[in-house]
Amino acid sequence: MKKLIIALLLSFMTSGAYAGSHSPCGPTEGSINILANEFNTYRIFMDEVKSCAGSDVDFSVTHSVDHNKLQVAALSANPSEFSAKLVTNGSITPLMNDGLLRPLDDLVAKYGANLNDNQKITIDGKIYAVAFMANAQHLWYRESILNELGIAVPSTYEEVIAAAQKIKDSGKMANPYGGAFKSGWNLGQEFVNMYLGHGGEFFKSGSAQPNVNNAKGVAALNVIKSLTELSNPDFLTQDTNAVKEEWESGNLALMHVWNSGASSLLDDEGDQAVRADTRLAPSPSVGGGSMPATTLWWDGIAIATNTSAENAEASFRALVGAASSAELANNYADATVWLIKDYKGGNTAGPVVDAASRGASPYPSFPHMSLMHGALSTELVEFLQGNESAEKALADVEAAYIAKATEQGFL
């Protein structure tokens, strides 16, 4: 008991001493409460934000893979549930639709001297977010397995399918391909990649009318189907994190997941033999096209409209401190592609840079894109299970989208 009291006293003393120290990025009042997605690079970023915030302010962060389902409701409340949100070019649109993000021009002018110009996300002339990293899905492969079977690194999806088939036939692995096909957002994203890779457009030009039920959509679905046939039979329940686990268990030889996965796939945990054999490759193109079938993403910081000026300023200072920390970027050079000034570049940035230079499209930022993504998330499952034709599945996607878009007032 005595020991416990001493321990408690000691801990109070240390935290007291800590609170007295100078906080590196300067916010001294207000509280910071951030909502963010859950993956390793964000954790690294948040550690920096936290040390930046220092201990004079309340700091809390909620990491959740469901962040984009929570964000609109959480930021609509007044005062908002969170003072800041880590957004991407995908998740920013629903927030912009409802005017839930605060223009940042004044704060950038005050605290953003160390930002690159391309970090400033401007919409209609105002800065609404500050990007700190770029991300894209691309190919990963096991070098020894490809070498052993004499397979060249695939550069098109047709070659990926042939390679995976060859590995399967060799009996080395039962299900050599991995992709995040979990029904829901992930599955929708796989279609978005493949459809854009085929040169598809999601909406009829200049309107919110859907436009996926066409030859390009069918071709995209057929490629996805061929890939799932070479994947773990449980593919409909596997999200990115589950696929990464499969990879680390040595069950996969080829996979198409996020570049930011490098920070957990190439760390010291897990089977080091697999890690040493893991290689990154550009995202393949598909259907004879030249651009890779993937989408470009930026991840950035944004501040809620419905939060007090004090909290907004504190949150921005802490976040922008991390988003302009060359130290962070260079200490974790391989964690992702940082957009931060004076970032020297890591060993894993190649595939993202490659995707951008080969003309991959950024994730579409139409205000009604999230409804389309939602419809894709649920209506493609039956096709992948072989219960429905590709045309029927795409017709269902369009019908489901129209019903929802009508209710939301887009049609």
Place this chain on the structure above:
Amino acid sequence: MPHKTFFWFFFPTGLAMILFIGLPIVSSFFQSLHIENQQILMEVENCDPFGCTTNVRVDVEATEKLKEENPLGRFNGFGTYTDRNHLAFDEIKEAWNTSSSTSEFKDIVLNLPFYKAVLFTLTFCFAVTPPVIILGFIVALSINTLVKSLKGLAIFGAILPMIVTPLIGSLVLFWMIDSQGIIGATIKILFGDPNLSLKSSSTLTWITLIIYGIWHNTPFAFIVFYAALQTVPQDPIEAALIDGASRFQRVRFIVIPHLYPVATFIMLICLMDNFRVFEPIIGFSAEGVAQSLSWMIYQDLRNENKMLFGSAGATSMLTIIGIAILLTPVLLRTWKEFRTER
């Protein structure tokens, strides 16, 4: 009980029910008649690390103004109820006119989200409820005959599935049936099929969900039956024993008739609970192949970036109507019994 005493006895409960159940239902109903205001779009120039593009965005100010004028949204009558994601009248009419056979018509209808969900919900209800009643009864009978010292432990073990939170229970089972989990791997070996996966086939997923439902609901039936078994009069049982009735005959002719009203009660509650099946679908990540009405409401409120209140309200109303229809026969029967007993 005199009516007045009953009124004052029931009043607090009744008030709470009106406030916390009645009014929310009315409010959901009103919401279900409305859809969002028109979104006003405008073209803007966006710049990000990948370059500048011309894009459309929602004109927040103009849309906000519309919202202030019509906070509930646009009145849509029963439009949401009849749209494709709910009762889908137009689609059904078209299917009726274009399909050449009943099976084709059936396929088209069961492909519509609402009917797909109704099919699963009803299948789940009717596949789970009877086994729950039978199993619950058998478990109650067995535990009732145990020696006293073992009873407590056995009862605790038997109600454990009900104590475990549905989401946790289903997640545990979900990992066990994984193709590398203990059950999944065993089944693979038993059937000699390395590609067999309980999670990938719709039929097997439905069966898994139903088995989970039975596992989870049986304790409820058991505990009610067990309590009722304590009220079975001993005299007729002893008389039957003297007459040389077997154990089966005693159960069949004395215990079961005595427990009959209790079984009706259990059926009522089970049907009602199972019609709202939801947690196992999330726990088993079965959204892809098994959707229930409750899951549709969740999908509208949670899986969209923006909540579709109208759609969720409409599904809620239809669920309430569904439960009412489902329970009518049982309620009528109870009412009749009540009348005859008088």
